[in-house]
Amino acid sequence: MLLCCPALTPMVLMILRMNSLPAAGRSGILLLLLLWPLSAMTEEPAYESAELEVNLTPRTPQQIAAFYEGRGFSEPMIAILREQCFITVFIHNKSDDIIWLDLADWEFADSDGPLRRRDRADWKARWQKRDIPLAHQSTFRWTLLPEKLDFLPGERKGGNITLPRHNQPFTLHARFDTGEARDGDPIEITLEELQCADNP
Amino acid sequence: MRRQSLTRWLFWPGLLLIALSASAQSPELPAGIIKHDPYPAPPLALRDLDGEPYALKNQRGAPVFVHFWASWCGPCREEMPAIQRMWDTLEEEGLKIALVNTAEDEDTVFSFLAAHAPTIRPLMDRDGQVTEGWEPRGLPATYLVDAQGQVQYQAIGGRPWDEPAYLDFLRSLIKAP
Numbered sequence: 001m002l003l004c005c006p007a008l009t010p011m012v013l014m015i016l017r018m019n020s021l022p023a024a025g026r027s028g029i030l031l032l033l034l035l036w037p038l039s040a041m042t043e044e045p046a047y048e049s050a051e052l053e054v055n056l057t058p059r060t061p062q063q064i065a066a067f068y069e070g071r072g073f074s075e076p077m078i079a080i081l082r083e084q085c086f087i088t089v090f091i092h093n094k095s096d097d098i099i100w101l102d103l104a105d106w107e108f109a110d111s112d113g114p115l116r117r118r119d120r121a122d123w124k125a126r127w128q129k130r131d132i133p134l135a136h137q138s139t140f141r142w143t144l145l146p147e148k149l150d151f152l153p154g155e156r157k158g159g160n161i162t163l164p165r166h167n168q169p170f171t172l173h174a175r176f177d178t179g180e181a182r183d184g185d186p187i188e189i190t191l192e193e194l195q196c197a198d199n200p
Numbered sequence: 201m202r203r204q205s206l207t208r209w210l211f212w213p214g215l216l217l218i219a220l221s222a223s224a225q226s227p228e229l230p231a232g233i234i235k236h237d238p239y240p241a242p243p244l245a246l247r248d249l250d251g252e253p254y255a256l257k258n259q260r261g262a263p264v265f266v267h268f269w270a271s272w273c274g275p276c277r278e279e280m281p282a283i284q285r286m287w288d289t290l291e292e293e294g295l296k297i298a299l300v301n302t303a304e305d306e307d308t309v310f311s312f313l314a315a316h317a318p319t320i321r322p323l324m325d326r327d328g329q330v331t332e333g334w335e336p337r338g339l340p341a342t343y344l345v346d347a348q349g350q351v352q353y354q355a356i357g358g359r360p361w362d363e364p365a366y367l368d369f370l371r372s373l374i375k376a377p
Contacts, residue, residue: 067272070272071272071304072305133327134303134327134328134329135303135304135305135326135327135328136303137328138302138303138327138328138329138331138332139270139272139302139303139304139328141328142270142273142302142303142328142338142339143272146337146338149337149338152234152356154231154232154356155356155357156357157337157338157357159338
């Protein structure tokens, strides 16, 4: 823990020196400190307000391969999908107004700069180039988050987005327009410390 | 004075009549159902699981519950038993149904529906292209097509179709001229 969480090191040393605490109390606090970063790391990135809920769940290559193998996708297709960073996004419009999802307004970036999301048109061109059966192209498309959608009041929907697989943490900055004519106050969210999920 | 009271006397019953006639024309919408400006239903000509041809255009004269689904879609799995119960109730009252599977194979569809909706004959959109033509917001997707072949309503996401509010709403479509 001292290696993985340097910020906690002074706190741990201080607790170890707290002779006034019984040994059981000290080990209890240490256990809590050990578990805290674990729970923080496994918590899924999310945004929630009175109007909007957005959850992001990174998927491991194994999860993705198992899902699409179960739909009969070919091995070459699965090999391509394993190379991607899949994130399942869930969106819930909790407001009484229309909230616009427009993935053109979503920016992913890591410390090296912007990350280019692979959109539906990219995937379509890729599958067509490889003569992938239309049924599998269709299924894949339906598992992606729509590029653009007017979320009606109460509407909830999920789907995947794909990014280049990489190891660095990254950030999402997203803007959602509101109102039927997209002229309401926009909702801006930032989710930090996102990670592609690796196989266990 | 007399004219004023006569006007009042006529005003309130008149207003009530207008309100009643409006409510008869547009049934109260259950949650998650949106009304469209009617438009002609996109093409829907497929074969069912037994290979029998089906065409939506041949169903004129009764409202059709058009539903797109896939077994991998969680909300579709949740919704399907409610559709089966709704169908058990409304089939004999005159509702028709087009249950369209999107881009899955026979084995998958057969084993899924055997467990969740055993008496509904599914239509097979093998390559997913008919579904594309309807431009759903996502899966599951339900459209309500009137007896003249016009799309009148759409459901947002999965709905508890077997609940009284939804059954009453669907009955109002069956009774519509």
